[in-house]
Amino acid sequence: MRKAALIILIIVTLVLLFYQLNPKPIKHFVNAVTKKVQLLDKDSLTIASRVNTPKGFVRVNYPKGSFQEYLRHYNLKPFGSKIINYDNSVYYWQKGHIGILEVPVPKNGLQQCADALIRIRSEYLWDTNQRDKIGFNFTSGHYCSWSKYAKGYRPKVNGNKVTFNKTAREDYSKSNFYKYLNLIYMYSGTLSLYNELNAITQIQDLKIGDMLILGGSPGHIVMITDEAINSKGQKLFLLFQGNTPAQSVHLVKNLEDPINSPWYDLKMNAIIPVSNYIFYNSKFVRFK
Template sequence: MNKIFIVIAYCLLSSTFLFAQTIEQRVALKNGYVREKCDGNSFAAYLRQLPLFPEGSKVKLYNGQEKRNQSAAYAVVNMEIGNRDLQQCADAVIRLRAEYLWAQKRYGEIKFNFTSGFPAEYTKWAEGKRMKVSGNKVEWYAAGGKDYSYKTFRKYLDMVFMYAGTASLAKELQTVPYTSLQPGDVFIKGGSPGHAVIVMDVAIHPTTKKKVFLLAQSYMPAQQIHILVNPSDRNLSPWYELTDTDDGNLYTPEWTFAKKDLKRFK
């Protein structure tokens, strides 16, 4: 009897995995737009292929409770966030970038600065070193052997989440013109409070050449990453229209950014 239950459970899990929709599959295009072409190994492709929880799923906090403002979310990214209040707004951006680089085995590029300015390099962590933090002073110390496993990688990310934030990430990223927006770019306002949202996808109209884009965020307290609705244009939502000027603001459900707040990973 136990074997039967195991087989049934396996089939159900397999079915869920096989039929999980990605952002590209779930988020339909409107008004003749088509997604911009991208290389299959690019950050843009990675973001577009992120799996989503079933339609209608609620955004959950790190402790399993539901996010108070569910109206901000169009869809929820199917990615665990741990059970501690760590993966907030800037951390979600860091998570997605690091996950992509780790999957590509570009380990040497996984490095994020703490708010103190300390460069937390993943390769040092994977080679067996750990960080001792005392106020603004951080030191590496030897703690074990080489381990590039995903489990160790996640522990590294939790350490980064504890000591990095919008202030440090904003300094790391390169400011780019709003009109040059592309997947993986970040609208970020560093500080306390501060916020960050990431561009998940971009589509273009073949005739007018106008572009639209998707945004995603985590927030406080730590919560699942979710695709944002467009509060300024419900007919276009969840897509946002890319205007032809760098002036003005970008209005998201829980934060207003200046268009000049757009930055990019170097």
Template sequence: MKNCITLCIVLLCCLQGIGQNTLLRADGKEIRTRIVPPKGYARVNVKEGSFGEYLRNLPLRSHGTKVYYFDGREKWNRSVYCAVVDMEIGKRDLQQCADAVIRLRAEYLYKHKAYDRIHFNFTNGFRADYTKWAEGYRISVKGNRVSWYKSKAKDYSYKTFRAYLDVVFAYAGTLSLAKELTSVPVTSMQIGDVLIQGGSPGHAVIVVDMAENPATGEKLYLLAQSYMPAQDIQVLVNPKERDKSPWYTLKRMGNILTPEWRFTSADLKRFKN
């Protein structure tokens, strides 16, 4: 019996070791230290203070952390992600796919006090400026009619900023975000670009890091997403290139298969400002 138990333990340990990803570092605290590029590749340079630098340095929860929905339930499919961004998502079913992209962009701008650049459109085209909200105005939604009204005192606190985002999440989505972004050639991809298909449902994922092979010029990139229902932002695995996963190979044309959605190279877009 003891020998049988010992054998089972050895087999279990061997099975756990099979398929371990050597590109993941369990002690890494953020994307740039948790996920290393494959041999021969190095991370692309990013400007200090840029959106790319912010995304590359997103804090991660401890290695092996699971993704949870807004209501505390565990995401049933653990095979789609390799890391979880350490950022609360609220207690309501609001921060889904496009909302996560909006969240990251807004958090970056708020961190740098670029308040006048924080604005997003509702699906009906209404422009919701954060500065208007911070000055004490609130948004009235009656059917398809949306308007501002004065309600509060001036307040640029994070709490008020976070409340603004929840309203944006409620009335924006892939349809509105896709119209706000500008299309870019996939060969010009930068960290912070978005793969997006506007629709009901549509989907959006964001490029959170890139690497390049200086000898061949080949580039790789990492993708992150939220999904439906609202859930933790997660760094995706690459279901097609297991040897490079979670990195994706940048290709001039073709489909981009992510674990829960299929994009094309024509779906790449960028924030205008």
């Protein structure tokens, strides 16, 4: 018993001695935790109100009604909500997010990482009466628009050959719109978006709505949903993602930077860990 007490006394003494000689690591940890708590407002239900800006940063202004403002003020589920898979099972890893977006997950399992962002972009265009702009390339390179689909045209896919024929009646309803999106989910993805969309080559040009992408099968993609800047011109960004299997769209933590998390200091052509995925040689694209 005396031996055990002596060992405990020695350990405590060494810890106190280490802190006196080198207190910075402990102070850094305490500061990181304190700042992290201050950045989150757990009672708020939008992205902009859930996450505060770090000290010295302010949000970049965008016009009212823009895609950027639409994303910044996207609704969130209550804090602590879990990531749920399309089959209603709980995703195995719940440590990489600080918010769940109010985006329904279809039970068909089609709405995976790229598809979730396609949906959000398309719903914005739908809600702002820009429906003639809704359209995406298949992985084959063939363009499929909502306007043509609504008029009754359907694709016939034979390998990489795609033809469109009028085989259905005209239907401009919201329910038919989601049928169109299911078609896009089947034949589009990170590879088609990477090949189709405009590349962003300068980090200072990044803005809300741009996407960090690895085009491939499989690939991955996340979207910038908020942007802040300081007096030196340094920018920080918030990111959200869907995933495979199809699951809740979620606002991700920055696990590499506990002080500024969930904000990211993004770099061009860099290694960027995002939640449970790592982007190597990072590339960015923008919806047209």
